[in-house]
Amino acid sequence: MYSFGDPCETAEPVKATETPGPVKDLSMKDSTNTSVTLQWNKPDYDGGSIITDYIIEKKLQGQEEWAPAGTNKHCEHEVTKLKELTEMFFRVCSKNEKGTSDFVEIGSIKVKDYIIPPEANLKEYPDGQISVRLGHNAHIELPYKGKPRPAILWLKDNLPLKESEKIRFKKTENKATLVIKNVEKENGGKYTLTLDNTFFRKSFHIQVITLGPPAKPVGPIRLDEVRAESIAISWDEPNDNGGGEITCYTVEKRDTSQTDWKMACSNVIGTSFKVPNLIKGIQYQFRVCAENRYGASEPLVSQNVIAKHEFRPPGPPGMPLVYNVTNDGMTIQWDAPIFDGGCPILGFHVEKKEKNSIMWQKVNLVLVKEREYRILGLIEGLEYQFRVYAQNDAGYSRMSDTFKVLDTPGVPGALSIKEVTRGALTIAWKPPTNDGGARVHHYIVEKREARRRTWTEAAPKTTQTSLRVSDLLEGVPYFFRVVAENQYGLGEAYEMPDPVIATAEPAPPKRIDIIDTTDTSATLVWLKPEHDGGSRITGYCVESKAKDADKWIVCGTTKYLSLVIEGLIENSEYEFRVKAKNDSGFSMPREAFSSVIIKEPRIEPTADLSGITNQLITSRIGESFEIDVPISGRPAPKVSWKLEEMRLKETDRVSIKTTKNRTTLTVKDCMRGDGGRYFLTLENVTGSKTFTVTVNVIGRPSPPEGPIEISSITSESCVLSWNLPEDDGGTDITNYIVEKRESGSTAWQLINSKVTNVSRSTVSIKWSVPLNDGGSPITGYIVERKPYTVTGDGRWLKCNYTNVTNTNFTITALGEGEEYEFRVIAKNANGVLSLPSVSTGPVTCKAEYSMYHTWFFN
Numbered sequence: 097m098y099s100f101g102d103p104c105e106t107a108e109p110v111k112a113t114e115t116p117g118p119v120k121d122l123s124m125k126d127s128t129n130t131s132v133t134l135q136w137n138k139p140d141y142d143g144g145s146i147i148t149d150y151i152i153e154k155k156l157q158g159q160e161e162w163a164p165a166g167t168n169k170h171c172e173h174e175v176t177k178l179k180e181l182t183e184m185f186f187r188v189c190s191k192n193e194k195g196t197s198d199f200v201e202i203g204s205i206k207v208k209d210y211i212i213p214p215e216a217n218l219k220e221y222p223d224g225q226i227s228v229r230l231g232h233n234a235h236i237e238l239p240y241k242g243k244p245r246p247a248i249l250w251l252k253d254n255l256p257l258k259e260s261e262k263i264r265f266k267k268t269e270n271k272a273t274l275v276i277k278n279v280e281k282e283n284g285g286k287y288t289l290t291l292d293n294t295f296f297r298k299s300f301h302i303q304v305i306t307l308g309p310p311a312k313p314v315g316p317i318r319l320d321e322v323r324a325e326s327i328a329i330s331w332d333e334p335n336d337n338g339g340g341e342i343t344c345y346t347v348e349k350r351d352t353s354q355t356d357w358k359m360a361c362s363n364v365i366g367t368s369f370k371v372p373n374l375i376k377g378i379q380y381q382f383r384v385c386a387e388n389r390y391g392a393s394e395p396l397v398s399q400n401v402i403a404k405h406e407f408r409p410p411g412p413p414g415m416p417l418v419y420n421v422t423n424d425g426m427t428i429q430w431d432a433p434i435f436d437g438g439c440p441i442l443g444f445h446v447e448k449k450e451k452n453s454i455m456w457q458k459v460n461l462v463l464v465k466e467r468e469y470r471i472l473g474l475i476e477g478l479e480y481q482f483r484v485y486a487q488n489d490a491g492y493s494r495m496s497d498t499f500k501v502l503d504t505p506g507v508p509g510a511l512s513i514k515e516v517t518r519g520a521l522t523i524a525w526k527p528p529t530n531d532g533g534a535r536v537h538h539y540i541v542e543k544r545e546a547r548r549r550t551w552t553e554a555a556p557k558t559t560q561t562s563l564r565v566s567d568l569l570e571g572v573p574y575f576f577r578v579v580a581e582n583q584y585g586l587g588e589a590y591e592m593p594d595p596v597i598a599t600a601e602p603a604p605p606k607r608i609d610i611i612d613t614t615d616t617s618a619t620l621v622w623l624k625p626e627h628d629g630g631s632r633i634t635g636y637c638v639e640s641k642a643k644d645a646d647k648w649i650v651c652g653t654t655k656y657l658s659l660v661i662e663g664l665i666e667n668s669e670y671e672f673r674v675k676a677k678n679d680s681g682f683s684m685p686r687e688a689f690s691s692v693i694i695k696e697p698r699i700e701p702t703a704d705l706s707g708i709t710n711q712l713i714t715s716r717i718g719e720s721f722e723i724d725v726p727i728s729g730r731p732a733p734k735v736s737w738k739l740e741e742m743r744l745k746e747t748d749r750v751s752i753k754t755t756k757n758r759t760t761l762t763v764k765d766c767m768r769g770d771g772g773r774y775f776l777t778l779e780n781v782t783g784s785k786t787f788t789v790t791v792n793v794i795g796r797p798s799p800p801e802g803p804i805e806i807s808s809i810t811s812e813s814c815v816l817s818w819n820l821p822e823d824d825g826g827t828d829i830t831n832y833i834v835e836k837r838e839s840g841s842t843a844w845q846l847i848n849s850k851v852t853n854v855s856r857s858t859v860s861i862k863w864s865v866p867l868n869d870g871g872s873p874i875t876g877y878i879v880e881r882k883p884y885t886v887t888g889d890g891r892w893l894k895c896n897y898t899n900v901t902n903t904n905f906t907i908t909a910l911g912e913g914e915e916y917e918f919r920v921i922a923k924n925a926n927g928v929l930s931l932p933s934v935s936t937g938p939v940t941c942k943a944e945y946s947m948y949h950t951w952f953f954n
Contacts, residue, residue: 115195116143119150119188122200123742125172129180129209134202135172136188145192157183157204178207181822202741210769213718214242214291215748216272216300224301227339228283229390230308234276238289238300241270246291248272251299253285281306295796296718307339309391313367313384317398320368322406324376330368331384331396340388347371352379352400374403409491411435413444413467413484416496423476429468430484430496437488444484445492446471451479463487505580505587506530508539513596514562516629516680518570521598523554524562525578525590534582541565546573546595557581568598573627602629602676604686605636615666615696621658622674622686629678636674637682643669643691664694701729701778703759703787711788715766717795717825723761723774725787733778735759740772766793768823794826833864836934844868844931851939852904856912859939862904863920872925879905884915884938892919892932910941 117139126133138147152173154165165175165186178184185203189196217239218224228234240246248267250257257274259265266273276283284306290299314332321328333342345364348357349371360371360382374380379402383395414431432441443463447456448471459471459482474480486493509526523541541563543554554565554576568574573595580587606623613619620638635655639648652659664670670692673685704726705711715721727733735754737744744761746752751762763770771793777786801819808815816834835844844867853860865874876899880892895907895918910916915938922930 114143116147116190116192116197117141118198118200119171119190120200121743121745122186122188122202124202124205127205127208127210129207130178131174131176132178132184132186132205132207133172133174134186134188136200137171139190139197142190143192143194143197145194147190147192149191151189151191151196153187153199154178155185157185162187180207182207205741210243211293211295211767212241212243213296213765213767214240214246214293214298215765216240216289216291216298217748218300218302221302225303225305227305227307228276228279230279230281230306232279234274234279234283234304236274236287236302236304238272238302239270240272240289240291242291242293242296244293244295245269246293246296249290249292250274251288251290254288257287276304279304279306281308298718305339307390310334310338310340310342310386310388310393311336312394313345313386313396315396315398317382317384317396319398319401321370321408322401322404324404325374326370326372327374327380327382327401327403328368328370329382329384329398333367334386334393337386338388338390338393340390342386342388344387345369346385346387346392348383348385348395349374350381352381357383376403378403405438407439407488407490408435408437410437410441410486410488410493412494413486413496415498416482416484418482420470424474425470425472426474426480427468427470428482428484432467433486433493437490437493439489442487442489444469444486446482446484447495448480448482451481456483504585505532505534505536505582507588508561508578508580508590511576511578511590511592513632515564516596516598516678519568519598520564520566521568521596522562522564523576523578527561528580528587531580532582532584532587534584536580536582538581539563540579540581540586541576542579542589543568543574543576545569546575551577571597573597597627597629601681602633602678602683603627604683605674605676606686608672608674608686608688610672610688610692613692613694613696615694616662616664618661618664618670618672618692618694619658620661620672620674620688624657625676625683628676629680629683633676633678635677637677638672638674639685640664640670640672643671648673648685667693667695669693697730698782699728699730700782701727701733701780701785703727703776703778703785705787705789708789712790712792714792714794714826715763717767717793718765720762720764721766721770721791721793722763723776723789723791724758725760725776725789726758727778728757729778729780729782731780732756733780736777736779737761738775738777739770740775768793768795768826771826792826797821797825797829798823800832833867835867851918851936853906854939854941856941856943857910858906858908859910859916859918859941860904860906861918861920861936863933865903866922866930870924870926870928870930872928874922875899875925876901876923877903877905878921878923878929879907879918880921880932881907881910881916881918884917912941915940 119139120137122134122136124132125135134152149167149169150171150173151167152165152175153162154175155162166173175186183204183206185201186205187199187201189199191197220237226234226236250265257263262277264275264277266275272289274287284304287302287304288299290297311334313334318330319327320330329347345367346362347360347364347369349360350357361369371382379400381400382398385395386393411433413433416428416430418426418428420427428446443465444467446459446464446469448459449456460469471482481498483498484496506528508528511523511525513521514524515522527536538557538559539561540557541554542551543565544551555563565576575592575595577589577591579589603625605625608620608622611619611621622636625633635653637650638652638654638659638661640651640661641648651661661672671688673687675685676683707724713721713723727735737752744750744752749764751764753760759776761774771791774789774791775786776789777784798821800821805817806814807817820829837844851859852862861879879895879900881895882890882892896905907918917935917938919932919935921932
């Protein structure tokens, strides 16, 4: 017999571990003149134990050996003490208790200070506005970024905002805050945060809306109708609703012999009200307040008025009717006004105008006593409009509507076919929009066979807007038309554009195609039936069955000529058929030409770059650019974007939108560092393909390389020289702007304005824009001249009488042989003038002139 001995245990627990996997998505986060910041994601697999460190190594381009660059417990590390403009390579690995992973490498990366345009985050203010109750505090807090760190300036309604007891500013490394205490009405308006980091200047706007009671209604209060027992008043809406919708108005009244007001109505909807229950002969005053959710406005008070019957101008006459039309005249008649104003109508006035004119002309020389008038002197072929207004002792009425011509009716509305059976159908239509000024008595429906030209009456006349037509030949196409008739005759006919066949059901759909399949679906398309059976096709029924099955199953219905059939079994073979449906029922089915096996096709991915000329996109710094590429492939390919070696992800500036057949990369507020080669990689089960688009981001060049060397110094001039800038901004350097200032002054003057052309009586000059616009855009320039003297004496005279917005100008009306000098002054949007530029020096007006590229310094 056998038995077990005592067990032996390990002194410490043992963990089954191995080295971790490599880090993911290694990329450059930032760079300065002496450092590079890297970022990455954790490995997919930690080897069964905690990642304790990440090891970072570096090497110069061209070197073989790697040097330590630091360790970090987080997925980000700044490598410091690097040399500016060197090309560096970096690699990172993860470490656990078992050991280190494989390294992941990135490079080359140029060590330089990247410029980030200033940007404020307005996501907390999605509509760009903030609403604040009167008496409360307004708190505007905007996160911002930018490199170098931008200076901050707040403005209100485009004017600089100063800090006070009421207005407070607060600034941190990444947030700018504005606080307005105890908000009043005048604190509402547009507030602007301006961020300026010397390279870029950007502004961001927040609209502050103050919430409170509305302003008082706009007056005066109108007395629309004064009677002994009631007075109708009206007013206009307030100019300011206080930030909330006007909910109602309150109307109060008072006897002017008393001081207290009495409520007439506390909930008036609209801007008019008839005040009831007045006492005849008493003098009244009214006042109106507007209300919103925040309270009531100040009252609008009316003039005094006595409650008694008063005469008013009459109401408008009825719309004129025209009849007895000849080649030079016509007669109009109208109805009397419904309201005579409280006194008899004295007569009427008639006006006319041509249809396309805006000028009305009075027709009658004396007051028209009757309610009809004959207008003569009209021009044959022209269309006219007429209107009438009444007169009583109180004044004139409003104008009547323009005339209405008595005529035959217009065209009936579109026809529709219903209740189709063999040999019979029902036709329905809508009444004409124009009845010709008289009631439509009845309708006449006519028919004709499509192969004949003769129309015959389809059925007796009807007063309804539908008619049952029978005794039609089965299978024969018919056209139908409908005519309306009034007391002036028959109107125009509406004729059906297509013939109708009186059959019970539609023909089957024409041609069915299976245009696509996936692993679980099929897409079918088909054509309309040859005929609709005499009534509108209302839909289609799609049926399917397995290849060897006997029974058809309904798998979908639709109103359209296509349908995606879902829920099919992969690698199974199916047959499909489609039936059309109208008011009478289903057509015979139409089957697809062949069966289909349900599976996803395998098509290698590809991208269409034909829409991007030379695969090159050029954008300016601060603008946005978009790389929009149509893509294809089955299954739909996985899409990834890279800029050089850096994998791109969604950020505040970078947006990647991908659909089944298109991918779009958008970069907002682009910088020079956003330029380079963009790699689009498409991958599916058939393989992977990469496509390249080059982006050139252009903008301001970097400063010229120093130092500035000064030579050939005289009492009047010197020669400056410097080196090209490190970065040309993506395009060739076109010119340099040279400015000077005296050592005891802080104001700089533009030097390089120069003469470009001279004639006997004209001089053309050009100049560069100032480096500093003074905080608002340059809006124009002033060009001045004076006779040249060695001593500099003489008065400068303005040459331009209109604003010069370009950086060149030609001065005219100069004297031949005379010697002049010229200078330029800039002006910005705030109306501030710059110091004058340095003079061009002496210029003599003559026919031939040699150009010198030397600038003299006074």
